[in-house]
Amino acid sequence: MTDIRDVMVTDPVTVSSQVPVETAAEMMREHDVGCLPVVDDGVLTGILTDRDIVVRCLANGRYPSATPTGDVCSRDVHTVGPDDTTKTAAQVMRRHALRRLPVVETPNPTGGRAQLKGMVSIGDLALSEDPESPLADISESPPNSP
């Protein structure tokens, strides 16, 4: 059984809730990720996906340069702890239809307000469970790369 701490990314890119959505989008492009944990004073306060930006900012006619990340991110964050198993993470991902989970020191399934320790993705789990899976290498390809 593999622990989350063995597969997680320990130094994930994060964004503050005060930062404009436009800047968060630049970070997503630069680091080639579709999801950023929102962290204020070291504490996880939300999660921002590329879909959140499109559906909650653009589709509502709001300007990305004038909208703080905190206004459009999801505040109800599901998390796991570093000592949880990859099986537990897979269950949380499946149950809540998520591809990435923040790893926090004191996991709280509903609140998630705790020190961020890392991020774990479906690709990290797929590789640790079955490195030969034909889907392991495409599941984490950048979306629709040109």
Add this chain to the structure above:
Amino acid sequence: MSPDPVVVDGKASVERAAELMRTHNVGDVVVIEDGQVRGILTDRDIVVRAIAEKKRPPATLARECCTEDPKAISVDETTDHAIELMRQHALRRLLVVNGDQLVGVVSVGDLAISEDGRSALADISAARPNV
């Protein structure tokens, strides 16, 4: 595959495309011009190619941000062939056509379900993206 793909005119703004993605609860739309497919536009394309470039969403066209000339696969082809095409070209989505008729879009997530029905990956990929 997802049948009846949501389409948007190439000259529509990415703001309009975003509204369609919200209304239809999808992460991609097919961009059409003069009755022809020009490309596929995803929520990520909008973020990376419009917003991260500091373009104004109401004044940025779907045609400018979409991935052009998407690969197509016939509705009669196997899922194995679809996976092969995606791996070969590093794509997450393919158009599904019946002759010259667009009938759907197939994504990595759709294929994960049919190839690997019981895995966690399949369930997750099948689910809607974070709303």
